[in-house]
Amino acid sequence: MRIMLKTCISLWLSLMMLSGCSQIGLTYRHLDLIIPWSLNDYLDMNSTQKDWFDERLKEHLSWHCTTQIPDYLSWLDRLQGMVENNQVNEAQLKARTAEARQAIATISQEITPSAVELLRQLDDQQVAEMETAFAKDMRKHEADFVDQPLDQQVRERAERMEKRLNPWIGKLNAAQRDRVMQWSTSLGEQNRLWIDNRAHWQSLLVTAVKQRQAPGFDQKIAKLLQDRETFWTPEYRQAYDHTEQAAISLITDLMAQSSPEQRQKLLQKIADVRQDFTHLGCLKGVKKAS
Template sequence: MTRWLQHFAVLIAMSVVLCACSRIGLAYRNLDVLIPWALSDYLDMNSEQKGWFNERLKEHLSWHCRTQLPDYLDWLDRLRLMVETNQVTDAELQARTQEAKQAIAQTAREITPSAIELLKGLDDKQVAEMNDAFAKDLRKHQEEYLKPPLAQQIKERGERMEKRLNDWLGPLNATQQQRVVSWSHALGDQNQQWIANRAHWQKQFSEAVAQRQSPEFPQRIETLLVNRESLWTPAYRQAYANTEAQARGLLVDLMAESTPTQRQRLLKKIDGVRKDFSDLKCLKTTKQS
């Protein structure tokens, strides 16, 4: 999925990745600022398109707040209970992940008609700019994640993960640090499959947009946005399954080795995310009505 479409769908849905939670409240409050900025990376919308987009965005946010946010609060409560009762197990993590994926898919389905309408209205110059931006995006990812030797990729991946975990748990002990290292090694050359699949998706998306006036266009875009897993390369499908399993294993082991101080910090973080949601004006209005 392109970055601007990810902003459009994912920033108004619950992220599967725990470390994204701390940004949700901020992103939700400032989505009207973030999304046009993200779109500008790929498209130069004219004033008419921007006006239309802003109106649709308001409608989608209103729908999302009314129908989705209450479920997110329940999801966070289930997550908190897992930590509080020391039940961070593989089965529980699979359940929470599946619930989050369903929430993202539901939001993607809701916004897909707007995405289709916007894309159908692009002119050839805008499409060419989008394709150029795709190519630039791919080169950037290849430079950052594929150019370094595999050993360096593994090292940097572990460092990124430890930094995120430090934010949620506080400093890791030696056993936890070593577990992060082993997790990163277990993913191997996952970067290769991830970026190859990214290129595969972008190519299909560009081909679909090139035929944006065809009768099949809405269905093709819906598949690309809502059912994108059906278009994954076989290699990436296998790599993704391994990535999810390794992530669950990492979290289970880290929590098994966690200290009371770390668990309290995590609970406080989850409570903070829940408060961000609960304090949203749109959710309070919905409750009152």
């Protein structure tokens, strides 16, 4: 189930290419790694917390499979129709993007009560560990993405995009590679803006958790999880619309430049993902009940 969800998100990122968008990149990884589930990477939970975590995770995974995956199948059907009917255009991609955002919002709302409870259980040492781990996380991201000259950042960003695309449409042709490089160049300092925005959000989370026994804690965490745009840095907010439009334009152009073999490969990948979801045991149970 977790692998299937990862595959779906990988497909989404590969096709829609909103990789510069922290809203998707940070909020929607795997269901069990959505913040604050990803805090499991940043601190050691005690045995009581782990037992509680495992039980809640099972509940959320069951909810996700039985209530959300049917919508993913419909989303894949619409995506398949776009490719088959040569309708991979800006209007259709924007519609699919809006649907993905709604899926993210639904999951964020579902896990918020558990997130609040988990964060309130932390002791001072765990909060300190989380803060230290966040700082380490930032240093790693800076080393990986912004401690290089801008031209190297642009080149490596284009390489990462090609690597994401290859499993879904195969090797890019020369025109497609040029278009990917053009896209990467147009984003400029996006790496820095994304990392600064990530650090800003993490700082707000740590500040809120340090006051976890104070009135209004539930509401603060809910807003941090469900209304992330509210906390974007001004620089990231200003760049966001350009980043999203650049991604949509990129996909539109790549599909316009695609060969029949590339489109067939994409359709087969979509079919494979759909089949994997359809074969999930929890989803079969829903179908029998209905």
